[in-house]
Amino acid sequence: MNHPEIILFLxxxxxxxxxxxxxxxxxxxxxxxxxxxxxxxKPMIMGRKTFDSLPGLLPGRRHIVLTRDKKWQADDAEVATSIKNALKIANAPHIAVIGGAEIYKAFLKQADRIELTEVHLKPKGDTKMPAFDDAIWEEIAREDHDAENGKPGYSFVTLKRK
Structure with missing residues (x-):
């Protein structure tokens, strides 16, 4: 198989x-x-904390959990202990990387595309992700949405590696 397209969703x-x-x-x-x-x-690669935070298994997608804990297991989750191992398990033309922050950072160097939702808020939070480097990433699509009905404004942004 050729190199799969690795897409970060965040x-x-x-x-x-x-x-x-x-x-x-x-x-x-x-x-x-x-x-x-x-x-x-698409197969989804995620960290254990992200998997644990899901409301349950997301239908129609494989759940590949990247963890350092070689004994960890969960029903209907595939366990990977390295990036290389996770990609081998995924074995698909398009692979979704869905978090958290450590997983995003681990895959950033080989990611081909980022599907980013910019949420126009400044909330408190303990997990952050820095802005993406304009020298590496090019914005190829943007869809802006205004705040309404108590929801913040947001933008759907697609970034592609230059």
């Missing part, structure tokens, strides 16, 4: 926050629908 607030404890400090149903549509049928 939502990040304007201040870099991507999480607080084991939750996300906002709720955007539109982002959840986009995430579902774009990851459907």
């Amino acid at each position: 939502a990040r607030a304007d201040n870099g926050v991507i999480g607080d404890g084991d939750s996300i400090p906002w709720r955007l149903p539109e982002d959840q629908r986009r995430f579902k549509r774009m990851t459907m049928g």
Whole structure:
């Protein structure tokens, strides 16, 4: 198989926050629908904390959990103990990397695309992700949405490696 396309999927607030404890400090149903549509049928690679934070298994997608704990296991999750091992298990033309911060950082050097939801808020949070380097990443699509009904404004942004 040729090199798979590795796609990072994440939502990040304007201040870099991507999480607080084991939750996300906002709720955007539109982002959840986009995430579902774009990851459907793709293997998803995630860290153990991200897997544990899910409401349950996400239908139509494989769950590959990257963990240092060689004994860890969960029903219907495939366990990987290295990036190379996770990619081998995924064995697909398009692979979704869905977090958390350590997993994003580990895959950033080999990622081909980033599907980013910019959430126009500055919430408190203990997990942050720095801005992506413009020298490496080129914005190829943007869809802006205004704040409404108590939800923050947000932008769906696609970044592609230059």
